Amino acid sequence: MTKRSEMSASRMRPYLFYTLRSRVIAVLLLSSLVPLILIGYVSYYTIASMLDNKVLNGVRSQMEQTAFSLDKEIQSLNHVAMQLSFEGGVGIELKSYLSSEDVYEKYIFEQSIHNYINLITYTNPNVGLIHYYFSDTNKIAFKVNNNTTEIDPGELSKLYSFSGITYHALHKSLSPTSDSLVLSVDRRIFIPGYGNLHVYVETNPNLVSHVLGASQPGMPMAYLMSDDSNRIAYSENDEEFALGTEFAPEVSSKHPQETRSSYLFTEKTGEWTWAAIIPKKDYDREKYSWLRQFAIFGMVSLAVALGFASMLWRTVYKPLSGFNKEIRLLQISGFHSLLKYPRIAEFDYVLDRFEEMRQRIWQLLQEVKRNEKLKAQLEVEKLMFQINPHFIHNTLDTVRWLARLNSQEEIERLVTTLNKVLYYNMGKGGTATVGQEIALLNDYVALQQIRYDFQFEIDIRTEDGLMEVPIPRFILQPLVENALYHGLGDDGRIEVKAALDGEKHIRVEVNDNGTGMSEEEIRQLFASESGERRKSGMGIGIGYVNRMISARYGEDASIDIRSKPGEGTSIVLRFPLAEERQGE
Template identity: 25%
Template sequence: MTRMMRLFNRANRYSLANQLVVSFLIIFLLIFTISSLFAYFGILNVLKKNAVDTNQQRFKQNDYNLSVFVNEVDQVSRQLFLEAELQNLINFKSMTEMNSVLQVSAAFQYFTEALSDNKFIDSISYFGDNGFMIRTTAQRNDILYDSNSKVNEFYQNQVYGKMKSAGQTLVWFGGFTDQDFNIADSTPISSKATTPIHYITAARSFYSNNHSATLVINMDMKYFNDIYNHANDIENNDLYLVDGSGRIVSHGDEEKIGQAGAVPEQVFHPAHASDKFASEERNGKQIMSYRINEMGWILVNEIPVSLFIRDILTLRLIVVTMFIFSLASAAVLSRYWIRRITKPLNSLTTVVRRMGQGNLGLTLDLDLKNELGILIAQFNKMSKNIQDLIEQKESIQEEKRTIEIGALQSQINPHFFYNTLNTIKWMAIMVKADNIVESITTLGDYLQPMFKQGMLCTIREEIDYIENYIKIMNYRMAGGVKLHFQIAPEVTEYPILRFLLQPLVENAITHGLKNQNGGVITITASEQKNEIVWRISDNGEGMSEDKLQEIRESLHRSNSEPSGEKKGIGLYNTNRRIQLHFGDRHAIKIQSELNAGTELQFTIPKVQKT
């Protein structure tokens, strides 16, 4: 029972209906999957593009806001520089004590007013190149002069180096805290004071009498972040500023300040110098950047790609549901419909199996108007024809048996034939008729190969046969036919079709030499790679160009039936024998010239010597 079920399952597995169902489902699955993937990634790319376009507009707005802020800070720094007391502090070392006190007091007043008018400024510092420093915060004013440790710390950091190279241009820095600019002699002990406060720093230098001073404005980081981050309504994204080296200078999470930011490679290698926006996908995030030229910084926004595809999760669920439902429906409907279509084919298969078991003449009574109907009609016709052919074959076989019996009854015994020739030969000897004796002997030698078994003989045997034939013909033509052989001895041992050359020699005598009372026939055989090239020529009357073309066309027509002596039955039959045994390319080629003779040429493959 188990074996029967296994065979049944195997038969169903390889049935045409099941194969069609599986093929249809595979094609459906492939098309649906490809189209779904195209739609999915197409929508994802649209969402990414929309997000990029939206962020690019936001970047432009942030660029404008930051530019306004930069101009405001620049205006504050310029107003402070215009104050004479601040410029006089460059020469603080050469002032009298009273004058220096007045100048410092005025500077503190200006700083305090700037802090009061601009709430975003946390502190203002003044650094002279002579070691004189003052600093104003909302809580206190500090002054320091000739303190080497503090002076060296400021003048050795990046602020001072960039300021020297920037001239009087406002330069922006990030990553500093309030402790980097603390010049107080004692550090406050409160926990609030000891917690570092990150700054956004703007600095400008001015010069007088070969001396310089640097004005440093430190702004509150939270206020600065709100300038470009207040309208950020995308969750789980990072929006921050990096300097020219890619280091974070402003971030909502102050612990990340000073770390390396994720800047697109296109920022450092832009296609055009004017390109400010760049975007790339990296590590599951869409990273976009915008260059803020006024500050020399880059605004970076990192958005997880998962945020883009969140909007199409519902679409993906719908697509998967539709896919499962469509696949199940397609499987059921295709199986039903394909089985219905292939039912006539199954019936035809059953009838063919019965015919294979010997039940001939079976037909299928189905009237269909499609290709299966044509197939069934042709099968019915073929079935009837097979039955008719079998009956006809049986009739022919019976007729052949009758003919073979008659042929056996009328067959001439070769021994009787030779004994009769020998009797005639001895009678001629007794009456001393030498010419009759020689003729009968030659005839016996000529007829002997006809009774040999086998299709092949050696070239030597074929040459002997032709020589005997020429002897007999010379009795008729008074010795007028001369036969020349140009055949190398090593060629004579190759096999050749029996009686292949004699009809061609006979054709040369009959058509080429008949009106000349004789002539010369030359037979040449030479080896050429794996073939033997034969040439049979005569010096007879030849033929005209029209006659030559007619014979050539007759030889090339495989279905031609030459009749009459003029077309050369022997020539045609020999050509057909060569083509049937060795192929059309070995057919006879004929050349002839009127009153000059005719030459036949053909090649046959070398048959292995026995």
């Protein structure tokens, strides 16, 4: 297989985006998706950053507020516990209450202690359960506000402790009537003889839920607390953060710590750490919501792009289909079908050019047909003119020998000249030289001077160097014949001039001083009817010369006749030099 055929076969094999339809769809999809992807990429990171900052700031603010509130309540409990254990005040009455055996006296001390506790709780509304108890037996030493007989704060998770004060992490209230989360403080009371006496103080059962529920960021959160030894003292997520396990988070004010399925926010407050656990799916819910909306928007945009691609394809395909139909009709000679314009400027312009091309092809085909018909006519004429002169030529040759035998020299000369003219005419349609045409013309003029009963003069002038130049055969005689036929009389004169016209053309001019011709007579000279041609001398005439040079040279040759009645006639013939001459 040659390289050209390989390239042709390669062009014939379909490849990706081979059709116009696939390219239109690809371009429209790219023009829709690329800006969408770029905008989505920038928007995603911009909006994600905004959402992250929004959620992060909200959680941070809530964490700081919650940790501050819890720490404040712990300090408040410590202050209340200190007032309830003051050795110089309630401590003396508590000692007297515990050591008194008299029922009435014990009742008086009890009321005094109650009044003191009520005063403290009144001034500190966030205080809840208060108990005095013995740490060795967990027995209640002084009942304040319920019927509990014993408690065990030692089972509670500790945040930190010092100087006989223990701070507990969040836990359920020790009150049998409440399951609320509370903070508590356990403080030792230094009363002589009662070294194991402690006061236990809880926050109000509604306080912690109020603190934890304030300023919620709008997503579920689980909390945990770690003690001063970085161990978890309270946890709402036992799967990841079990009680008692080590907890050493990376405390950051900017970004949360990421775990397996959660984000961890921490806030260090004094000796303990407050942390919030937010599931990733909830933390990213708002971001994912925006992504879903953007995905829906992208799918809608894609569907719209496909719709526009289909619409554009139909807009382009219909005119292309019509244009393809016209091309197929042209292949079967459908040159005059009615074109349907799609009313799209570019396609209308292409159809206009196609119509011009189609009409031009039609004209060229008709011209080829006319030329072929003319050529066939010339061939027939050539055969006809070759057949008849053969008989005449043989007859004249016999007459010439008879004249010579009878010593008729003038008749012999006349017959010899006529025979030469007829013999030359038998080769019409070929190629001769300027010299051969002039020799024929001299013989023809000699015959005509004998034939006509008037005298005329002929002047033949040829430019130097033209005698051997090839020219079409039998073109000078019909021009001179026309001058003799159209009114040349006594003292008539015919001028024949042949010269170069530029570098590539020959100009032949035949002038006479005869009676001239009218426009109608000039038109008849070019008529194609055989009857009109037979009127012209030997039946050849200017019409033959015109058809012959037209068939041979086309539009590059011309014949021009200028004549008016009474003013003579001028015939100018112009045609290209033969190729061998031009190449010299």
